[in-house]
Amino acid sequence: MQESINLKSKFELFSDHWAPKVIAQMNDYQFKLVRLQGEFVWHEHTETDETFLVIEGSMTIEFTDRTVDLKEGDMVVVKRGEAHRPFAEHECKVMVIEPMGVINTGSERGPLTAENDVWI
């Protein structure tokens, strides 16, 4: 039985950066909250598109040919296979929507690779 989920309340349950937390699932897609701060790594997801929706703050996604600025209430769909690098000068709260099992650093592995499928 699904109940309502409040995004701001869920954000209060964690404070670490670049570590997505799952708050809901729709079929085989997951809704993940993540706090971003600083510069992420260049990566791509070879199997799927990925959606970013900014809940609070602002961020940038750098692509090889352009930069997309996102503020509260903005979203973007990063297409499958498209190399990108998220960046947030100040902490930014984001909802990421993508199929379950997607690793945050895509085909790259490193210190910023987060544990997958962590629910709050």
Next chain:
Amino acid sequence: MQESINLKSKFELFSDHWAPKVIAQMNDYQFKLVRLQGEFVWHEHTETDETFLVIEGSMTIEFTDRTVDLKEGDMVVVKRGEAHRPFAEHECKVMVIEPMGVINTGSERGPLTAENDVWI
């Protein structure tokens, strides 16, 4: 090439109720904006879950065994096959996320059945 999409700006592009507009697609899933006001029809989606995220205002989803109240920043995933009826006393702006092709009234057809796959 995907650019940023501002939800509030997109809502300014239409004013009709119960008529979802597609603003983005991720794989075979669509992000739809809809303005709700009044009472919708009881229906279910036999093939898929469906997500509601309230962008502005408040709404209620009535289920056969309970009622879920949603305000700005709240979301809920309605499970596949679960009969539900959305209601909004005052106009409420909502983002619906679901696979492309889903009809707003599910297995019911009537005056509130909206044209599908309308992009803004």
